[in-house]
Amino acid sequence: MRHPIVGVKAYGWDWSTRHGLSMHQAAARMAAQGIDWALVQNLVDPLPASAVDQAPPQGVYDDRDWVSALQDQGLRVYQSSAVFFSPEDFARDPDLRPVDQFGQVFEPFGWYHGLCPTHPRHLEHKAERLAQAIGQTRPDGVFLSFIRFPGFWEMWLPSMRRSRIREYCFCERCMTRFFAATSIDPPAGGLPAWRLALCGELRARWTDWKCGWIAAVVQRLRAAVLEARPGLDLVLNGFGLGRDDLGNAVEEVLGQRLGALEASVDHFDLMFYHQILKRESAPWIARRIAQARSETGRNLLACLQVRAEYLEPLYVRGRRRLRIGDREWEGALRAVASAGADGVLAYSWRDLLADEATGGSRVRELQRYRDGSLAAASPGVRTGAATGPPPAAPTEL
Numbered sequence: 001m002r003h004p005i006v007g008v009k010a011y012g013w014d015w016s017t018r019h020g021l022s023m024h025q026a027a028a029r030m031a032a033q034g035i036d037w038a039l040v041q042n043l044v045d046p047l048p049a050s051a052v053d054q055a056p057p058q059g060v061y062d063d064r065d066w067v068s069a070l071q072d073q074g075l076r077v078y079q080s081s082a083v084f085f086s087p088e089d090f091a092r093d094p095d096l097r098p099v100d101q102f103g104q105v106f107e108p109f110g111w112y113h114g115l116c117p118t119h120p121r122h123l124e125h126k127a128e129r130l131a132q133a134i135g136q137t138r139p140d141g142v143f144l145s146f147i148r149f150p151g152f153w154e155m156w157l158p159s160m161r162r163s164r165i166r167e168y169c170f171c172e173r174c175m176t177r178f179f180a181a182t183s184i185d186p187p188a189g190g191l192p193a194w195r196l197a198l199c200g201e202l203r204a205r206w207t208d209w210k211c212g213w214i215a216a217v218v219q220r221l222r223a224a225v226l227e228a229r230p231g232l233d234l235v236l237n238g239f240g241l242g243r244d245d246l247g248n249a250v251e252e253v254l255g256q257r258l259g260a261l262e263a264s265v266d267h268f269d270l271m272f273y274h275q276i277l278k279r280e281s282a283p284w285i286a287r288r289i290a291q292a293r294s295e296t297g298r299n300l301l302a303c304l305q306v307r308a309e310y311l312e313p314l315y316v317r318g319r320r321r322l323r324i325g326d327r328e329w330e331g332a333l334r335a336v337a338s339a340g341a342d343g344v345l346a347y348s349w350r351d352l353l354a355d356e357a358t359g360g361s362r363v364r365e366l367q368r369y370r371d372g373s374l375a376a377a378s379p380g381v382r383t384g385a386a387t388g389p390p391p392a393a394p395t396e397l
Contacts (some may be wrong), residue, residue: 005301005343006370007037011047011080014350016057019357023061023069031073033352034367038070039078039143039235039345044133045126047082047145049111063137076140078235081130083217085146087113089122096122098150098168101199103192106150106168110314114150116169117213117255118177127224134228142225143269145237147218148254149210153239154310157278157318162247170195178209203252210255215264222264233266235301240272240284242291258295267299268292269345274332275308275324282335289339299342304332306351306362326361333369344369 008030015026030038041047042063043056070077089096090113098106098116106114115122134142150168175194179186182205187193198206218236225232238258241250251257258268270288274281285302292300308323336344346352346366355362368374 003370003372004337004341005036005299006034006366007039007301007343007345008035008349008352009039009080009303009345009347010349011039011041012348012350013056013061014353016060017055018350019353023066024072027066027069027073027075029353029356030070030349031075033356033363034370035075035349036343037076037078037345038349039080040066040070040139041080042133042137044136045079045081045129047080048086048088048113063133067137067139071140078141078143079130079133079137079139080143080145081126081133081221082146083126083144083221084115084117084148084150085113086115087111090115093119093122095119099171100166100168101170101195103170103195104166109152109155110312112152114146114152114168116171116174117149117217118169118171118174123217123220127221130221131224131228134225134232138229139232141233141235141266142221143235143237144218144221147236148214148256151249151253153241153249153254154273154276155315155318156241156246156249160246162249165246165249165253167199167253170198177213178206181209181212207248207252207255211251211257211260214255215257215260218261218264234264235267235269236261236265238268238270240270240277240279240288240302242288244287244291258292258298262296262298265296265298267301267342268296269301269303270341271303271347272332272336273303273305273309273347275305275321276310276318278318278320281328281332282338285332285335285341286339289341293340301343301345302336302339302341303345303347304329304336305347306355326365329362330365330374333365334374337369337372337374 015021021029044063067077096115096119098114100106156165172191175198184202184205187197222234238256239250270292272281272285274284289300305324306329308321310318310320311322333344352363
């Protein structure tokens with residue numbers, strides 16, 4: 001019986017800039033911690049700056065050498081790509097700026113600059129750059145993040161009312177695509193009337209179309225990376241929130257439906273950021289994993305935050321806890337094990353390195369999760385590409 005997957009989101013280069021490790025030393029450290037998968041980034045298709053310090057070391061770093069060093073230690077390496085998030089593209093091309101249900105253009109919130117998902121040039125550029133990164137770095141797989149319609153879900157706290165959530169994208173291009181795809185005649189009255197209809201009597205059809213569009217984008221990107229490097233598997237950045245949260249906002253607002261995505265996805269990363277979203281980890285993780293199991297047969301990886309986040313003044317109305325204690329971390333890992341997830345991802349390796357420098361209690365608990373001593377370990381999991389027939393070609397991208 002295989003142990004559950006243990007992975008880390010290792011987007012930045014703190015191992016060099018803060019801890020002074022060489023690539024080979026960092027890879028050996030990760031392997032010694034019991035890590036199986038590393039989700040990294042590259043300089044060909046770099047991740048935009050967000051809440052993570054991502055500046056690479058100067059003059060000593062090479063993308064392919066880093067991937068190779070990790071693979072030499074037996075780790076599977078996934079190159080990460082932010083699909084619909086880019087401050088640079090947002091600033092450069094006004095046509096990429098999403099429009100909400102009231103006709104208002106998206107205003108960035110802190111670091112987050114969401115993009116309209118139907119912009120054809122952006123999609124083709126993303127596919128080309130991602131394929132180039134895969135060809136040059138030769139990883140084992142791909143991790144697609146920000147693969148959704150825009151929404152700053154990190155502020156969707158239990159006190160949030162569904163009616164307060166800004167929804168996207170109601171630009172003319174997105175709505176025109178919807179009416180063309182569904183053969184529905186647009187209502188009279190122009191764009192304001194279209195938006196009212198999509199939030200009203202056409203809500204279910206609009207949600208289906210949004211979820212289908214995101215699935216088609218994933219198919220397009222999967223095809224691009226497999227052409228560059230056959231045999232890769234794909235991890236998709238998903239949510240700990242589900243159908244029962246905020247009126248199914250994950251599907252209605254963000255456009256993610258696991259059943260629609262599984263033809264192109266091998267593993268779903270569900271972000272159970274309990275301190276950020278102010279949830280109790282055990283009941284939340286158990287409920288969501290069970291729900292996701294009913295929607296997909298793919299691997300389900302529970303992503304846990306290692307330290308407290310979103311404590312800056314911009315997010316103060318969330319009144320989040322100022323720290324995640326050791327017992328809280330252990331409890332979250334126990335919840336993942338008890339729920340029968342296929343593995344866990346730690347957000348992020350930066351924080352595990354910092355923990356190790358002060359005694360390593362969280363690394364040890366992660367190792368206990370891996371060896372099954374926290375709770376009954378999950379059954380053997382798949383590490384290769386999706387099974388079944390190949391995905392159908394996208395029809396609208």
